[in-house]
Amino acid sequence: MTRNVLIAGAGPGVSGSLARLYAAEGGSVGLLGADEDVLAALRADVEAAGATAGSTLVDLTDDTATRAAVTRMGEHVGHLDVVHFNPSAYREKDPLSLTVDELLEDVRLGVGALLPVLQAARPFMGPGGRVTVTGSMAADTPWFGAASLGVQKAGVQNLVHSIDAVLKDDGIRAVSVTVRGLLKDEGPFAPDNVARALRAAIDQDEDDWRTEIPYAG
Template structure:
């Protein structure tokens, strides 16, 4: 049974939390890591820790995304593992939302995912090998009140992932979507003493991503839901 291997990873929408956990895990497994974010100043410590390289990129801009992949190819290597972890939202009552803010939120959450996936797939198809992972949320399957833009963007991203999985899996590219159904633990968000492990640990989420990446092609999954043990669903 042949196990998949990866050499070069690109994480788009990088920051602290899940992206940082993924970067550390990939680097530990001997994978070269590139990190992309609109602002890369915050990534200095993570780059030093993981030997990753950081690239400024607006994921909702086609030219930026194309330039990003070109730079990563030249400076690190062609990505055979790509994670789309970017998202945005405009909160508030439906009638108060600013249309331009909603359009921007959908552009980052969904259109950016398409742009990144398109550039990744172009490079993976000739080798019939690679993995493209999308980070979703509770809003991928449930539209919450006063969160219309996030629901629209995450529903669209999930639809993109499902369509891609059906198209690209038979060509050797593993496409998977992760529904993160719950809050993610961070320095600013910790559990109360009487509710241990009530937030998702970003390292635990990263391990689930890695487990999916290690699936033999005879038993691929396209979607995983992750939630804390106390989360209602």
């Protein structure tokens, strides 16, 4: 089955692997990201795999620009089958040095940006549509040295539960995959393997749907 996929927060790691994975299945892959060079490389990878690619440079914390970018991509492909949300902010500050403004800035990207992405994508999604999120063990076992990351991952995991609850009657489901390990170049926590876990999450049985799936390698 070919799918039209939108990846918000596209980068060289897990989201890049996910883009290439979906590209290998055909369909269309839309990429939203903040690094023009990375987007160009990913777009080339998608097209080399024989899929249709589109990319837009956008600051996902800019609500208006994000909505416009998602809408343009939705209008271009006609419908969206999978929306994947990937971004988070890594700031090495503990709770004694992290300011309120810094925390809110990070949460705006790692949690809040999911709202305009989802709301703009919703008119292009129908039964069978899926929303996926790259989760992290930082949600429940945070490292104090990067305190805002744990708040982001806990927040976005919680938000996914609400998204699924509000969309499931329309046949659209949401899931976050909690990566319980540190990303590495090789082994079970290599980006390609984490991407496979995210890809597999959309095929789970709807009668036994889980909105949070741990990936422990």
